[in-house]
Amino acid sequence: MRIAKNDIVEVIAGNDRGKRGKVLKVFPETNLLLVEGVNFIHRHTRPRKQGEQGGIIEKEAPMNASNVLLVCTKCNRGVRVRTKVLTDKSKSRVCTQCGEMIERR
Numbered sequence: 001m002r003i004a005k006n007d008i009v010e011v012i013a014g015n016d017r018g019k020r021g022k023v024l025k026v027f028p029e030t031n032l033l034l035v036e037g038v039n040f041i042h043r044h045t046r047p048r049k050q051g052e053q054g055g056i057i058e059k060e061a062p063m064n065a066s067n068v069l070l071v072c073t074k075c076n077r078g079v080r081v082r083t084k085v086l087t088d089k090s091k092s093r094v095c096t097q098c099g100e101m102i103e104r105r
């Protein structure tokens with residue numbers, strides 16, 4: 001997966017298409033991402049303990065990494081990236097549109 005925690009991504013499929021958010025968590029084994037403010041689910045809860053409030057909880061649900069694109073700050077949109085190996089052998093992600101490096105945060 002080319003997307004890492006704290007990346008800003010743009011959603012390209014589903015109900016939240018066009019939304020942007022920060023990646024809160026990645027699940028590499030399942031290719032899922034948790035993106036801030038995207039893919040809310042409503043969970044109806046009952047008060048379990050005394051003093052606890054029941055009601056509807058809104059919570060982000062993990063979504064498939066193939067539904068998002070990394071946002072290039074230079075292009076200001078979601079773009080495809082390729083991996084470039086730098087001279088010191090470290091890997092960097094490069095925007096396929098403008099060639100700009102997209103740093104990990």
Ligand SMILES: [Zn+2]
Binds near residue numbers: 072
């Ligand atoms: Zn770009």
